[in-house]
Amino acid sequence: MTVDTASAPLAFGDLQGCRSQFQELLEKAAPPDDAPLWFAGDIINRGRESLATMRDLIALGDRAVTVLGNHDLHLLSVSAGIRKSKKGDTIDEILAAPDVDDLLEWIRHRPIAYFSDNKLLVHAGVLPQWDAALTMELAEELQRALRAPNWKETLAGLYGNEPRIWSPDLKGIDRLRVTCSALTRLRFCDRKGMMDFSSSGTLASAPPGCMPWFDVPGRKTSDITIVFGHWAALGLMLRDNLIGLDSGCVWGETLSAVRITDDPVERTLTQVECHGCRATSK
Numbered sequence: 001m002t003v004d005t006a007s008a009p010l011a012f013g014d015l016q017g018c019r020s021q022f023q024e025l026l027e028k029a030a031p032p033d034d035a036p037l038w039f040a041g042d043i044i045n046r047g048r049e050s051l052a053t054m055r056d057l058i059a060l061g062d063r064a065v066t067v068l069g070n071h072d073l074h075l076l077s078v079s080a081g082i083r084k085s086k087k088g089d090t091i092d093e094i095l096a097a098p099d100v101d102d103l104l105e106w107i108r109h110r111p112i113a114y115f116s117d118n119k120l121l122v123h124a125g126v127l128p129q130w131d132a133a134l135t136m137e138l139a140e141e142l143q144r145a146l147r148a149p150n151w152k153e154t155l156a157g158l159y160g161n162e163p164r165i166w167s168p169d170l171k172g173i174d175r176l177r178v179t180c181s182a183l184t185r186l187r188f189c190d191r192k193g194m195m196d197f198s199s200s201g202t203l204a205s206a207p208p209g210c211m212p213w214f215d216v217p218g219r220k221t222s223d224i225t226i227v228f229g230h231w232a233a234l235g236l237m238l239r240d241n242l243i244g245l246d247s248g249c250v251w252g253e254t255l256s257a258v259r260i261t262d263d264p265v266e267r268t269l270t271q272v273e274c275h276g277c278r279a280t281s282k
Contacts, residue, residue: 007035008261009065011121013236013245014040014229016071017047017090018277019056021255029257029270038114038260040229041069041123041184044091046250048279051093051103058106066110069123069230070184073155079104080152083159090279108146112183113139119260120221124230125186127166127178127193128216132224138179145176164195186213187231201233214242227260236271240264249274 010031015022031037043057043066044050057064075091077083079100085091094103114121115136126135145154157173158180166178181195188196188210199205203212212234213219214226222241229246236256237244249255252274259268 007032008259009036009038009116009119010257010259011038011040011227011243011245013247013249013256014042014069014232015044015047015053015255016042016250016277017044017050017053017279018249018255018274019047019049019053021249021272021274021277022053022056025255025257025270025272028272029259031259035259037064038121038227039064039066040121040227040245041067042071042229042246043069044075044094045071046088046090046279047277048090050090051097054094054103054107058103065114065121067114067121067123068107068110068112068184072107072110073158073180073184076104076107076146077155077159080155082152082156088279108151111139112142112146112179117262119225119227121227123184123228125182125213125228126219126221126226127182127186127189127195128191128213128219128221129166129193130182131220135183135221138175139183142176142179142183161195161197164197165193182213184230187234189213189216191216200231203234205233225260227258236269238267238269247271250278252276252278 010029044054057066078085113135115132120132158177163174163178186195188206190209196207196210198207225241227243232246232248234244236247243258245256247254247256254271255274257270261267
């Protein structure tokens with residue numbers, strides 16, 4: 001799946017309902033009208049304007065490429081009665097909206113991963129044993145399951161930490177759960193790709209025997225550029241083939257956008273300060 005445009009995509013970190021900061025950043029970055037806008041998931045929740053943020057992205061139509069993050073899946077789970085709202089959630093206004101069914105349908109039909117021009121957009125990470133083709137194959141399996149009539153049953157089965165390691169022999173909900181865990185939750189794993197969800201902190205907080213998923217030796221996606229969010233404690237990370245964009249806007253830090261050109265030297269970073277974005281815990 002490719003975007004036929006001469007303009008490089010402008011990729012945004014986790015918005016998390018910080019609408020005014022997003023609008024400020026979009027105006028400051030001033031992308032060409034034909035530039036695709038990529039969003040690394042977690043577009044809602046914890047910020048003060050989750051509903052308005054979602055409406056902004058919907059209004060962008062096909063120009064916006066939005067992959068699903070764990071907070072976006074949480075919205076679907078709460079709506080389906082699979083999970084309960086947590087302290088600090090700001091999704092009630094979405095669930096109370098008169099067009100809530102349409103909003104949830106839009107969320108449910110977002111991709112889990114997106115690949116274009118040798119660039120892969122995901123929310124969290126990619127297991128080191130997966131190349132781009134396998135990543136997209138697994139993402140598309142999960143996407144189909146979440147768009148099927150029995151999507152609530154699938155979604156309920158995605159929660160849990162096991163299995164924590166990929167095997168081509170995995171089938172059914174176990175296969176879908178590993179895919180979902182990697183693409184929407186992954187931060188640390190060991191050299192064999194065993195995921196560890198015990199830490200969400202900085203690189204110094206890596207569990208014993210683990211490292212960031214992107215630093216595993218021999219990672220099979222090292223030949224493409226990966227754009228991701230999810231890891232606020234990591235902060236902005238810019239490498240030639242790796243762009244981490246969650247710079248902690250909802251925590252009072254910054255919201256970041258990077259123009260993803262083929263040549264890393266030509267990439268441009270735009271940021272805005274984020275103050276008062278996070279809603280008061282209820």
